Amino acid sequence: MPSQDLNVGLMGLGVVGGGVAAVLQEQGDAISRKIGRRIQLKKVLVRDPRRPRSAQVPEGMITTNPEEILADPEIQAVVEVMGGTNPAARYLRAALAAGKHVVTANKEVMAKEGPELLALAQRHNVHLLFEASVGGGIPIIGCLTNQLLANEVRSVRGIINGTTNYILTRMAYQHASFPQALKEAQDRGYAEADPTNDVEGIDAAYKLSVLAYLAFQQRVPPENIYREGISRLEVQDFRYAQELGYAIKSLAIANAADGAVQARVYPALVPVDHMLAKVDGVYNAVEVEGSLCGRVLFHGMGAGREPTTSAVVGDLVEIARRMNGSGPPPLVAPREQAWAVKPIDDLYSRYYLRLNVSDQPGVLAQIAHILGDRQISIAAVVQKDTNPAEQTAELVITTHTAREASVQQAMKQVSDLGVVRQVSNLLRIEE
Ligand SMILES: NC(=O)c1ccc[n+]([C@@H]2O[C@H](COP(=O)([O-])OP(=O)(O)OC[C@H]3O[C@@H](n4cnc5c(N)ncnc54)[C@H](OP(=O)(O)O)[C@@H]3O)[C@@H](O)[C@H]2O)c1
Numbered sequence: 001m002p003s004q005d006l007n008v009g010l011m012g013l014g015v016v017g018g019g020v021a022a023v024l025q026e027q028g029d030a031i032s033r034k035i036g037r038r039i040q041l042k043k044v045l046v047r048d049p050r051r052p053r054s055a056q057v058p059e060g061m062i063t064t065n066p067e068e069i070l071a072d073p074e075i076q077a078v079v080e081v082m083g084g085t086n087p088a089a090r091y092l093r094a095a096l097a098a099g100k101h102v103v104t105a106n107k108e109v110m111a112k113e114g115p116e117l118l119a120l121a122q123r124h125n126v127h128l129l130f131e132a133s134v135g136g137g138i139p140i141i142g143c144l145t146n147q148l149l150a151n152e153v154r155s156v157r158g159i160i161n162g163t164t165n166y167i168l169t170r171m172a173y174q175h176a177s178f179p180q181a182l183k184e185a186q187d188r189g190y191a192e193a194d195p196t197n198d199v200e201g202i203d204a205a206y207k208l209s210v211l212a213y214l215a216f217q218q219r220v221p222p223e224n225i226y227r228e229g230i231s232r233l234e235v236q237d238f239r240y241a242q243e244l245g246y247a248i249k250s251l252a253i254a255n256a257a258d259g260a261v262q263a264r265v266y267p268a269l270v271p272v273d274h275m276l277a278k279v280d281g282v283y284n285a286v287e288v289e290g291s292l293c294g295r296v297l298f299h300g301m302g303a304g305r306e307p308t309t310s311a312v313v314g315d316l317v318e319i320a321r322r323m324n325g326s327g328p329p330p331l332v333a334p335r336e337q338a339w340a341v342k343p344i345d346d347l348y349s350r351y352y353l354r355l356n357v358s359d360q361p362g363v364l365a366q367i368a369h370i371l372g373d374r375q376i377s378i379a380a381v382v383q384k385d386t387n388p389a390e391q392t393a394e395l396v397i398t399t400h401t402a403r404e405a406s407v408q409q410a411m412k413q414v415s416d417l418g419v420v421r422q423v424s425n426l427l428r429i430e431e
Contacts, residue, residue, distance in 0.1 A: 005038045006320040009069030009100075011045040011091060012082035013062075016105055016132070018055035019309030020079060024316075025056075031313070037320045039313075043069050045082075070094045077101040077319055079312060081132075089113055096120045096128065103315040105132035105308055111206035111222045114213060115334055127322070129315035134207040135160060137307025138300040139314070140286050144214040151290030153215040155255035157430070158286030159279050160207045162302040163191045163198035164230050164250045168267070169280045172238045172247065178231055190282055200229035201265035204252045212254040212263050215288070218339045220254065220263045226344035228266035237354060237425055240384060240396045241269050244352075247277035251430060262342040269352050269429040275299075276430075345405035350379070350429035352398050353407075355414065356421040359386050359393040363419045370413050371399070374406040392421055398429065 008024065010017055024031075024041045032038040041061065049062050069075055070091065078095040080102065082088050089109045095102050096117065104110065110117070110133045121128035131141045135158075144153070159165050163185055170181035182199065185191035197203045205225040212220040230250050241248050246269035254263040270277040275297050279285040284302025289295050301307035357363045364381060371378060377400045384394040399407070407426070415423045 005040045006077055006316065006323060007040050007042045007075050008316065009043045009045070009072065009075040009078045010041060011066070011069065011078060011080045011088075013044050013046050013053055013055060013057065014081070014083075015305050016081040016308045016312065017044070017079075018053060019305040020081065020312050021055040021057050023309055023313050031317065035317055035320055037323070039316050039320055042075055043072065045069055066091055066094075070098055070100075075100060076323070077103065077316060079316070080104040080106060081312065082106075083108075085109055085112065089117075092117060092128075093120060096124055096126060099124050099126055101127040101129075101319045103129050103132075103312055103319070105130070105312060107133040107203070107206040107210060111209035114210060115219055127319050129318060130210070131315050132308045132311035134210050135284050135286060135298065136162075136300070136302040136304060137310045138284060138286065138298045138302065139311070140211070140288075140298050141214060142314070142318075143296075143298070144211070144288065148288060148290055148293060148296070151292045153256070154289045154291065155253065156208075156211045156215045156286060156288050157251055157253040157255075157276075158284065158298075159249055159276060160211075160252050160284050160286065160302060161198055161201070161204045161250065162282035162284055163195065164201075164204070165279065165284070166190050166282045167199070168230060168233070168248060168250060171233065171235060172242070173280075175235050175238070177235060178233060199231055201227040201250065201252075204250065204265045208252040208254055208263055208265060211252075211286070212261060213334075215254065216256045216261055216339065217333065217335050218256070218261050219334060220261055220341055224263070224341045226264040226266070230267050232425060233267055234425070236385070236394070237427070240354065240382070241352065242272075243382075244269070244380070244396075244398065245272055246270060246352075246429065247272055248427070249276055249279070251276070253430070256339065260340040260342045262344075262347060264344060264347070267427060269427055271431065274430075345403075345408075347404040347428075348401050349404065350399055350401055350431070351376075351407050352396070352425070352427045352429055353411065353423065354425040355395045355397070356392055356424050357395050358419040358421070359388075359391045360419065364395065366417055366419060367395070367397070367414055370410050370417075371397075374402075374410045376400075376402040376406055376410055394424070
């Protein structure tokens with residue numbers, strides 16, 4: 001007979017695992033008073049048992065052998081907070097197949113294998129919960145799968161990488177260059193030594209893939225998500241955007257219409273009075289637009305030991321509450337008829353274009369001609385900083401809604417004009 005306790009095997013005792021172990025041990029009484037059941041830490045898997053750790057765990061609880069968790073019939077739930085794809089994914093599959101509930105914070109595994117793992121969980125009649133995989137302490141996944149379930153979700157868009165948001169905030173307010181702001185983020189421990197996953201939008205694409213599946217019950221593999229990083233942004237982009245009434249934010253956006261989904265991660269201009277424009281520093285925010293709820297905004301700490309621990313323990317509480325057969329596990333079933341995933345070429349958006357041009361008459365007319373030929377209508381043009389020595393000027397153009405493919409083709413043609421030194425930046429404007 002399973003005990004009334006929920007016995008937990010914890011895989012990983014790093015930043016998040018250490019937080020989870022500490023809360024289960026220190027807050028164990030308080031949690032069991034609230035839910036009428038104890039969540040009991042039973043075993044902890046690590047790589048190096050000699051490593052000094054902030055979380056105090058009794059020595060006999062630590063193991064380097066995953067089987068001590070996976071094959072222990074008394075362990076009913078496994079928390080995976082190791083990271084990486086392997087062996088994490090292998091252990092998750094083994095735990096589910098052994099009939100254990102699973103909680104994971106692993107966005108990469110959930111983005112790449114989430115639908116299969118959820119199906120496996122259902123086959124074995126166990127829960128697979130992953131609130132911590134997106135947005136740290138923000139309860140976005142539970143809301144998408146439960147409270148907002150009655151909605152037809154139209155779009156999910158947000159700031160889901162705290163590192164890039166920190167860098168962009170420093171560039172906007174302290175006028176730091178990208179390399180300066182990145183170095184500062186690394187010095188403060190917000191960015192890793194190799195920042196590629198964050199600054200190139202890879203981490204955000206994993207998270208967006210998870211959100212899109214929940215929002216649209218439609219798989220959008222990370223490799224089908226269009227990505228642009230933030231390293232091409234320059235200080236003047238922030239200045240010009242501000243003068244035009246916008247902030248620049250790295251947004252992850254997935255929207256659905258007419259049986260197709262489109263998903264992308266890129267820096268974009270956001271009106272300064274929009275709530276997403278006010279999300280600064282390492283904070284995250286996700287806006288969901290649903291057919292019933294309208295626009296709902298979730299805001300909070302997107303990473304870090306405590307917020308992520310909050311999400312992991314919340315998932316364990318949900319499992320503990322539903323133990324002993326109070327209904328089937330929650331499931332995101334994919335659509336019977338898969339939706340198409342639209343390429344970025346089919347995006348319709350407004351655009352911000354920054355060009356370095358010769359400071360001479362007639363330049364704008366040539367550019368306007370190329371744009372007009374492709375049905376791209378100009379909303380505003382501003383001539384910015386001139387450089388008398390080089391006889392160049394910066395031209396900032398905003399457009400009305402146009403098709404991405406047309407804008408890209410037009411910019412290729414524009415960059416071939418003798419009077420255009422370079423197309424310095426092309427950003428979308430989100431309304
Ligand atoms: N940190 C955050 O703010 C945050 C936020 C949201 C989600 N997440 C996700 O949470 C997960 C964990 O992140 P973290 O920052 O806590 O990582 P971390 O500090 O690097 O900790 C990883 C832990 O897993 C253990 N481990 C790794 N590979 C192992 C293996 N093959 N066998 C046994 N143990 C292994 C390590 O053992 P040793 O200690 O012995 O090396 C370590 O204790 C990742 O999926 C991450 O994306 C993290």
